[in-house]
Amino acid sequence: MMKQYSVKLLSVCIFFLASCVKKDSDVFVPNPGQQLDSAWTSVLPSNAQVLQLAQKIAGSVSVADLNLAVDSVIRTNTSLTVECPRESLLVGTNVATGVIKAEYVLIQKKGDFIRYGVPTVSNRFPLESGGAVYLKLTSASGAAVTVSSSKKIYFKYADTTARQGMNLFYASLLPTAASLANWLPANDGSVVTTWSSNTAPFKGYVFATSRTGWLSADRLYEPALATTEASIVMPNLFSNANTSVYMIFKNYRTVLNMGGSADTRKFSHPDIPLNFDVKIITISKVADTYYVGVKEDKITPKYSTFIRPEVSNIDKINQLINGL
Numbered sequence: 001m002m003k004q005y006s007v008k009l010l011s012v013c014i015f016f017l018a019s020c021v022k023k024d025s026d027v028f029v030p031n032p033g034q035q036l037d038s039a040w041t042s043v044l045p046s047n048a049q050v051l052q053l054a055q056k057i058a059g060s061v062s063v064a065d066l067n068l069a070v071d072s073v074i075r076t077n078t079s080l081t082v083e084c085p086r087e088s089l090l091v092g093t094n095v096a097t098g099v100i101k102a103e104y105v106l107i108q109k110k111g112d113f114i115r116y117g118v119p120t121v122s123n124r125f126p127l128e129s130g131g132a133v134y135l136k137l138t139s140a141s142g143a144a145v146t147v148s149s150s151k152k153i154y155f156k157y158a159d160t161t162a163r164q165g166m167n168l169f170y171a172s173l174l175p176t177a178a179s180l181a182n183w184l185p186a187n188d189g190s191v192v193t194t195w196s197s198n199t200a201p202f203k204g205y206v207f208a209t210s211r212t213g214w215l216s217a218d219r220l221y222e223p224a225l226a227t228t229e230a231s232i233v234m235p236n237l238f239s240n241a242n243t244s245v246y247m248i249f250k251n252y253r254t255v256l257n258m259g260g261s262a263d264t265r266k267f268s269h270p271d272i273p274l275n276f277d278v279k280i281i282t283i284s285k286v287a288d289t290y291y292v293g294v295k296e297d298k299i300t301p302k303y304s305t306f307i308r309p310e311v312s313n314i315d316k317i318n319q320l321i322n323g324l
Contacts, residue, residue, distance in 0.1 A: 037241035038286070040262035049242035053285040056314055057321060059115035061105045061134060068097055079158035079201060080106040082135060088151035091143050100145050103136040106157050110248050111324035113255040114281075118171060118181040118214060119246070120254050125271050127183060129253045130166045130192075130205055130217035131159055137212055147210040152190075154208055155215065158201035161253075162194045168207055171214035180257055181214055192217045221273055230303040231268040232258055232280060234293070238309065240267070243284040243291075248324055250277040250296075255324075272299050281324075282309050283317055290314060 037049040044051060066072040068089060074082040082104060089096040105116070108131040113119055116134075120127040133155050137145035147153055168190040171181035190209035196202060205217050232245050240260025245267040247256040258267040272278075275298060282293035291309035 038237050038239050039241065040239045040260065040265055041241050042262050044241060049285040049287075050240065050244055053242075053244065053283060053290075054117065056285070057115055057283075057317060058117075059105065059107070059112060061103045061136075064102045064104070066100050066102050066137075068100060074102055074104060076104070076106070078106045079204065080104070080133065081154075081156045082133075083154040083156075084147075085151060085153070088148055088153060089137065090146050090148050091139050095148075096137075096139060096145050098140060100140065101138045103134070103138075105134045107132050107134075108157075108159065108253075109322075109324065110253060110255050111321035114244075114246055114321055114324070118183075118216075119257040120183070120216075120218065121256055122169065122183045122185070122218070122220065124269070125220055126249075126254050126256055126269075126273075127169070127216075127218040127220060128249075129255075130162060131157065131253070132214060132216035133157070133207070134214050135212045147212060149210050152208045152210055153212075154206060156195070156204065156206045158204040160202065162203045162205050164194060166192045166194075166205070166217040166219050168192050168209060168211075169216045169218045170211055171216075183216055183218060186211060186215075190215075225273045227271045227273050228299065228301050228303055229268055229270045230258070230272045230299060231264075231266045231305075232282070233266055233304065233306045234282065235308055237286060238282070238284055238291070239265070242286050243267075243282055243309075246281045246283075247272070248279045248281065250279060252276075266304075272303065274299055274301065279324075280305070280307065281320070282307055284309055290317060292317060292320060294320070 064074050071086050072084040087095050107116055118132055120129040139145055168186040169183040170186050172184045190211060193206050195204055195206055207215055245258040247258055247269060256269050258269045260267045277298055280295045284291040290312045292312040293307040293309035295307055
C-alpha cells in the first residue's frame with residue numbers, strides 16, 4: 001500500500017513540474033553566448049542590439065537620373081516633385097553639367113519618421129510636422145552636388161492637412177542606425193508656403209530652398225502650453241542598448257524618440273504638452289527575439305508609466321509601424 005502511495009505521489013510531482021515548465025515556456029531564456037544588451041549604457045557600442053533593430057526596420061530611398069542640360073524635374077508616385085532650374089546646381093564652385101544621380105524620399109506617415117530615424121524634435125522640443133523630404137545629389141564621378149546660394153530648388157507635395165505658419169527645418173546630422181536627426185530652423189531665406197487646387201489632391205506644401213539633405217515643414221508647439229517630462233519604465237531585461245521607445249501624438253504628426261538614461265534606467269522626454277492623447281511604442285531586440293509594447297494614454301503632470309513588452313517578430317513590427 002505504501003509503495004502504491006509513493007508511486008502516485010511521484011506521478012503528481014512529475015505532473016506538477018511538467019505543468020510549471022509548460023506555464024513558463026513563453027519566458028525568454030537565452031542560449032549561452034547570445035547578446036542580450038540588457039545593461040544600460042552611456043555610449044552605445046556599434047554592434048548594440050538596438051542599432052541592429054534600427055537597420056532591420058530602416059526605410060529606403062528612390063533613385064533617378066537628372067539631365068542638367070535643361071531644367072530638371074523629379075516626379076514621383078508619392079505626389080512629390082523636385083524642380084532644379086538649369087545652372088542652379090554646383091560641383092564645388094563650378095556649375096554641374098551632364099547627368100547626375102538623385103536619391104530622394106518623401107515621408108508623411110508617423111511610422112516612417114521611426115523608420116528613417118528622423119523623429120520630429122528640435123533640441124528636445126517636440127515639433128508638429130507637415131512632412132519631410134530627403135534629397136541627395138551626386139555627380140557621375142561621385143562628387144557631391146550642391147545648390148548655388150544665389151539659386152533655389154523647389155520641393156512640392158500634397159498634404160490634406162497642410163496649414164499656414166510652417167517653417168523649414170533641416171537635419172543637423174544625417175541619421176544613421178547609430179544616431180537620430182535633430183531638426184534645426186533653416187533661418188537662411190528658405191521659404192515654406194502652401195498651395196491649393198480645386199481638384200484632388202487639393203492642397204499641400206512647397207519648399208523654396210538652397211538646401212539638400214533632410215528638410216521638413218515644422219512648427220514648435222505654443223510656448224504657453226503647460227508641459228511635463230514623461231518617463232517609461234520597463235522590466236530589467238530591457239535597456240537603452242536593446243530597446244527603442246517612441247511617443248506618438250494621436251492628433252498631431254509628432255513622433256518622439258524617448259531617450260534612455262543609464263543613471264535612472266528610464267526612457268524619458270521633456271516638454272510633453274499636458275492632456276495630449278499619445279500612443280507609446282516600445283520595440284526591442286534581445287538576442288534573436290523581438291519584443292513590442294504598446295500603450296495608449298493621456299499625458300498628466302510628472303507622467304510615468306510601466307510597460308511590459310510581449311514577444312513579437314519582425315513582420316509584426318513592420319505591420320505596427322506601417323499602421324501608425
